[in-house]
Amino acid sequence: MAEGGDIEGLLREEADRPEAAPGVAAADAAALAVAMDAARYDPELARKAGDYLDQQHTLVKLQVKHFDEEHRLGIAAAKRKRFADRIRNTIAAGVLLILGMVLLGFLWMTMDAMRSRQVVVEPFEVAPGLAVRDVSGRIVASRVLDELIRLQAATRSSTEKARLTNGWDGEIKIEVPQTGLSVGEISQILRDRFGHDVRIAGDLVETPAPGLALTVRGTGFVPKTFSGGATDLVKLIRDAAEYIYGQSRPALWAGYLAGNGRYAEAIAFAI
Secondary structure (H helix, E strand, C coil): CCHHHCHHHHHHHHHHCHHHCCCHHHHHHHHHHHHHHHHCCCHHHHHHHHHHHHHHHHHHHHHHHHHHHHHHHHHHHHHHHHHHHHHHHHHHHHHHHHHHHHHHHHHHHHHHHHHCCEEEECCCEECCCCCCCCCCHHHHHHHHHHHHHHHHHCCCCCCCCCEEEECCCCCCCCEECCCCEEHHHHHHHHHHHHCCCEEEEEEEEEECCCEEEEEEEECCEEEEEEEEECCCHHHHHHHHHHHHHHHHCHHHHHHHHHHCCCHHHHHHHHC
């Protein structure tokens, strides 16, 4: 009989045996078997054994419940981690995609700038209080551009013709964060750095005569002023456009002069 004659003593005695140390579960099973056999002849021991079994049953139920709860919590934690990993991967992929698009856009703008050979007419400066009414800097620039387009259209030549455009239409205004520059301004910087554009600007002022003086200046050629009367604005614009055309596209200008029978001017220009 175990110490104290009760079920706890039996279990403790069996569990304390050195040979039982490697297998606690086996010791518990053996002690329980001995106790159950002894309980057949001892009502008190049978009651204690029953109490013990009830406690073990309750303990097992608690362990099972605890295991199920831990299992559910583990599954929920795994799902949250998987969801967080997906979000993190999606964000990382989105950031990489945006950076890739920005890089491709920058490379495209750089390549476009390197190939650019435009003649770009910027708005002219017009003196305040000018005698000519309803004339602004954009109007003067637009008329100069119109005249350049007319000259190029009238030129018969195998030389590649220039792309003529103004400097204010189609400008992209989207600002790039932390730079203070718009996409259009960045594109312009790249064109100025790598491109071959000819940019035209100028001013229109009133002379003491009274009259008008139209000055044009552009990339790579000397500024020139054309003067005339107060009603000679159309002629001044035409003369200025011819000068710009000759300076920005010499081969085309020579072809235009020859094609329009202005041989003396073509020879003088060639010399």
